[in-house]
Amino acid sequence: MPTKTIAGKTVEVDAEGFLVNPDDWNEDIAKELAKEEGINELTEMHWKVIHFMRQDYKERGQIPTIRRIKNAGGVPVQDLYKLFPDGPAKKAAKIAGLSKPQGCV
Amino acid sequence: MASETLTKEATQKKDEKETLKKVSIVISRGTLEGVYPGLIMANGARMEGIEANIFFTFFGLNAIHKKKMKKIKVDTVGNPALGIPPIVGIIPGLNRMVTKMFIKEMDKLDIPPIDEFLEMIAATGAKMYACKAAMDMFHYKREDLIDEVADVLTVGQFYEVAAGGEIIFT
Numbered sequence A: 001m002p003t004k005t006i007a008g009k010t011v012e013v014d015a016e017g018f019l020v021n022p023d024d025w026n027e028d029i030a031k032e033l034a035k036e037e038g039i040n041e042l043t044e045m046h047w048k049v050i051h052f053m054r055q056d057y058k059e060r061g062q063i064p065t066i067r068r069i070k071n072a073g074g075v076p077v078q079d080l081y082k083l084f085p086d087g088p089a090k091k092a093a094k095i096a097g098l099s100k101p102q103g104c105v
Numbered sequence B: 001m002a003s004e005t006l007t008k009e010a011t012q013k014k015d016e017k018e019t020l021k022k023v024s025i026v027i028s029r030g031t032l033e034g035v036y037p038g039l040i041m042a043n044g045a046r047m048e049g050i051e052a053n054i055f056f057t058f059f060g061l062n063a064i065h066k067k068k069m070k071k072i073k074v075d076t077v078g079n080p081a082l083g084i085p086p087i088v089g090i091i092p093g094l095n096r097m098v099t100k101m102f103i104k105e106m107d108k109l110d111i112p113p114i115d116e117f118l119e120m121i122a123a124t125g126a127k128m129y130a131c132k133a134a135m136d137m138f139h140y141k142r143e144d145l146i147d148e149v150a151d152v153l154t155v156g157q158f159y160e161v162a163a164g165g166e167i168i169f170t
Helices: A027-036 A044-060 A066-071 A077-083 A088-095 B002-015 B032-047 B058-064 B094-108 B114-123 B132-138 B155-162
Strands: A003-006 A009-012 B022-027 B051-056 B127-131 B149-153 B166-169
Touching: A003 A027, A009 A027, A027 A088, A044 A066, A044 A077, A044 A088, A066 A077, A066 A088, A066 B114, A077 A088, A077 B114, A088 B032, B022 B032, B022 B058, B022 B155, B032 B051, B032 B058, B032 B094, B032 B114, B051 B058, B051 B155, B058 B114, B058 B127, B058 B132, B114 B127, B127 B132, B127 B155, B132 B149, B149 B155
Parallel strands: B022 B051, B022 B166, B051 B127, B127 B149
Antiparallel strands: A003 A009
16 A cells, blocks of 8 residues: 655555545644645634544444435535535545445445 | 548547546436436536436336336336346235335445436436426426426427437436
8 A cells, every 4th residue: 555644744655645544634744634635724614524534444444425414413414515515525535534435425 | 632631530539538528317217227327427427527417207107206206216117137036026015125125235335326316316416307298198297396407398308408428228
């Protein structure tokens, strides 16, 4: 696995830049990854999604789908597409330090 | 000279990863297995940042019909892929049971029921359209359809909406 230095920390990433170990993640890394995805500033709503995804992953061992973020996380789909344009599931997972979602929905 | 330029262009194109920009998906069938693939593909397109339209025609209209959408079922008659003997497929209530099973399995994968899925897809910014010819044929009115439907289009208007993208017929 290649490594990459993000926000001063050297971490393992996959070919598409997703963190390999979710535990390597911190909020500074999230801010850097967000910039790479074209999101210059993470707002309170972004953090709500990110923290929900990490918490849910920790509890269930699965990266939450958009439907789960909507139903269990309480973030409407429309907002998710505004917060993480052009691919909310993938982008949010990446910024949250999780691996690439493998589901079809 | 011309061929040199062409080769250069071809090489450049090869280096760039090709991406789809827009898809327009036609849903023409009114069974559960006829409706879901198109919905999943449209939703999946939006998840990849691809612009998406859905055009509901013929029995596909049932999916956006306020009353009929709740009655959509798996076809158990004449569907050898189900792996049950053809004669069994006609047993009353069987299709309801099979449908229930499918919906349960899909829910495990976080694939929502049709009504919730349509709401979600509309929220992604995908546009949903109904076919005018099919609406006329079934004597459906605009108000019979769910609010998420953007418009009722003729086939010509559909091609205008689909211009510049891929069309997928299901």
